[in-house]
Amino acid sequence: MSTRPNRYDETGDLRTTSARWEARRLNPPNPLWGSNGVAFGPDGRLYVAQFLAGQISAVDTATGDVDVIVPMDSPVQSPDDLAFGADGSMYIADLVPGLVWRRSPAGEYSLVSDDVANPNGITCVGDRLFINEMKPNGRLMELFPDGKDPVVLTEGLALGNAMQLGPDGHLYYPHMLTGQVWRIPPDGGTPEVVAEDVHEPVAVRFDQGGVLHVLSRGVEGIVTRIDLHGGGSRTLVTSGLKGLDNAAFDAENRMFVSSYASGGVTELHPDGRTREIVRRGFDGPYGVTVDLGGTVYAADHYRLASPAAADEGEPAGPSPAAGPGGVTTHLLLPFAHGITAEGGLLHYTSQFGNVQTYDPGSGAHRERARGLNRPIGIAVAPDGSLVVAETGAGRVVAIDISDSESDLGTVTVLAEGLDQPTDVAFDAEGRLHVSEERLGVVLRIEEGGKTVVVADGLGAPQGLAVLGEELFVVETGPRRLRAVSLTTGERRIDAEDLPVGPPPGVVPRTEPALFADIMPGMARRFAGLAAAPDGTLVLSANGEGTVLRLTPKTGDQPER
Numbered sequence: 001m002s003t004r005p006n007r008y009d010e011t012g013d014l015r016t017t018s019a020r021w022e023a024r025r026l027n028p029p030n031p032l033w034g035s036n037g038v039a040f041g042p043d044g045r046l047y048v049a050q051f052l053a054g055q056i057s058a059v060d061t062a063t064g065d066v067d068v069i070v071p072m073d074s075p076v077q078s079p080d081d082l083a084f085g086a087d088g089s090m091y092i093a094d095l096v097p098g099l100v101w102r103r104s105p106a107g108e109y110s111l112v113s114d115d116v117a118n119p120n121g122i123t124c125v126g127d128r129l130f131i132n133e134m135k136p137n138g139r140l141m142e143l144f145p146d147g148k149d150p151v152v153l154t155e156g157l158a159l160g161n162a163m164q165l166g167p168d169g170h171l172y173y174p175h176m177l178t179g180q181v182w183r184i185p186p187d188g189g190t191p192e193v194v195a196e197d198v199h200e201p202v203a204v205r206f207d208q209g210g211v212l213h214v215l216s217r218g219v220e221g222i223v224t225r226i227d228l229h230g231g232g233s234r235t236l237v238t239s240g241l242k243g244l245d246n247a248a249f250d251a252e253n254r255m256f257v258s259s260y261a262s263g264g265v266t267e268l269h270p271d272g273r274t275r276e277i278v279r280r281g282f283d284g285p286y287g288v289t290v291d292l293g294g295t296v297y298a299a300d301h302y303r304l305a306s307p308a309a310a311d312e313g314e315p316a317g318p319s320p321a322a323g324p325g326g327v328t329t330h331l332l333l334p335f336a337h338g339i340t341a342e343g344g345l346l347h348y349t350s351q352f353g354n355v356q357t358y359d360p361g362s363g364a365h366r367e368r369a370r371g372l373n374r375p376i377g378i379a380v381a382p383d384g385s386l387v388v389a390e391t392g393a394g395r396v397v398a399i400d401i402s403d404s405e406s407d408l409g410t411v412t413v414l415a416e417g418l419d420q421p422t423d424v425a426f427d428a429e430g431r432l433h434v435s436e437e438r439l440g441v442v443l444r445i446e447e448g449g450k451t452v453v454v455a456d457g458l459g460a461p462q463g464l465a466v467l468g469e470e471l472f473v474v475e476t477g478p479r480r481l482r483a484v485s486l487t488t489g490e491r492r493i494d495a496e497d498l499p500v501g502p503p504p505g506v507v508p509r510t511e512p513a514l515f516a517d518i519m520p521g522m523a524r525r526f527a528g529l530a531a532a533p534d535g536t537l538v539l540s541a542n543g544e545g546t547v548l549r550l551t552p553k554t555g556d557q558p559e560r
Helices: none
Strands: 021-025 038-040 046-050 055-059 066-070 079-084 090-094 099-103 109-113 119-125 128-133 136-143 151-158 171-175 180-184 192-195 201-206 212-216 222-226 234-238 244-249 255-259 265-268 274-278 288-290 296-299 301-307 327-336 339-342 345-349 355-358 365-369 375-380 386-390 395-400 410-415 421-426 432-436 441-445 451-455 461-467 470-475 480-485 491-495 529-531 537-541 546-552
Touching (some): 038 079, 038 244, 046 079, 046 090, 055 079, 090 119, 119 171, 128 151, 151 171, 151 180, 171 201, 180 201, 192 212, 192 222, 212 244, 222 244, 288 339, 288 529, 288 537, 296 339, 296 546, 339 375, 345 375, 365 386, 365 395, 375 421, 375 432, 386 421, 395 421, 432 461, 451 470, 451 480, 461 537, 470 529
Antiparallel strands (some): 021 546, 038 046, 046 055, 055 066, 079 090, 090 099, 119 128, 128 136, 171 180, 180 192, 201 212, 212 222, 244 255, 255 265, 265 274, 288 296, 301 327, 339 345, 355 365, 375 386, 395 410, 421 432, 441 451, 461 470, 470 480, 480 491, 529 537, 537 546
16 A cells, blocks of 8 residues: 555645534545556656646555656646656656657656657657557657657557557557557558457556556456467456556566556456555546435546445545445446436536436436537536536536437526636525636526626635535635525635645646547546535545545534
8 A cells, every 4th residue: 555645745634624514534535646657667666647637656566655756737738658768768648738758867858749649658669769649540650859750650540559569579559449459560561450359458568478468448447368479369357447547567577557547556466356556546536416315426537436435433444345445436437527416317517518317226328418618517407407517618508308208408508608617506596606716706697697796706616515595615726615605695714725626835737628639638627516415515625536524513504
């Protein structure tokens, strides 16, 4: 286990203070912001790219110690894979802006190429550097740190990803869309298929004995071992590690894997047994909600998941029924950011344009809207329609889902001309409120789309929730919870030092683009808030990767 228990700060302590609320973690914090490309460095440590954070950390696989090497405020925006050259330089595939970086052994950054779309799989062969593109009809290229023009070895990749030089001197790489593994000589030539019908391939890796391992990105955590020296026989290992992303073998031939869905670093044994090196957990989380039975759900970018609460009075930790890191994955998804529960259903948004409904009981999915401009916050209106903060369009829209014969609903604009609407919430009288993150206000939307300021002077307000006659808002700038009386307008600070946003002292760089070429890019962080049926609040503590439950102290129970 890691001796650095928290990616937010080095103490691991929950520092939230409040005179009105008791704050408790429903799952442990985790040290990484997801985990993607991995590679052993010259110092013997495992280097882990964290795409969602724009960060790269080094892990001591013997102790689990984690050190940040490429911080969030470096020139690198969205590292998805990395490799080391013969001189110890680190080469980084910066996916969203389409850049490839060199970080020298002295820690200096230089741009190798800006001529790659969706750069992902990257590998070094001695002092040579190769990269592929994660896009339809992608390219595999050789790049030159000295500035020479790239050389295209082949085109037509159906979403390339993690690749490596094989013992036969060929570069091996997956086609994610077609379930194939291909190879090509580093000096060019005709590419050829090595394996077909491979389960959801995301990375190809060779162990110290030259055995090919193909990782699956699916829920079962499958690794396919392929005998390239004999008849091509296959052995499947099912690890149960959801959302595998990449792997690296150390000098003792131990395999360490990453997960885009839950982060962490795990040793995977040949028989499928696992040993946690760095705790897994939430990549975010983003939005949170609570159903009528009290189950907490979190939208966690790549999945829907739940924290596993510790017993009252006990420190947060995994329960026997919990998944890794005290988090249970219900569903791997393309993307999920805002979420709300209503009548046994979960409605959720993707910042990449979709709104969907999921039935946890049956597993059924229904698409409710598509083509929206960065939808985030979502709530169910009194009439049953879905109300969404369409952040990128500056609108709040309603989606009528009453037609049982159609999945897609009818979209109606409730308010437009807003700046950056982020979350929405209804009060007991059915009045609609929206947080305006950039303007620092909460508005009430009235008939005809008119707006009334409910609270102003706020610091980057995001998540909203209503309990009784009070509206609660997460101010992600000053990291506090603000309460606003909906009857008198009185305001107060209810909690401070919330672990939301980037670590203290880190100045966020300009956020990466929402789309990269034709592929999804980077979603914005969102600190969601929800009211539970028992009068508590649950908060997305996305700075440390937990969900917090805020329970009123004696005498401070809000009226419901």
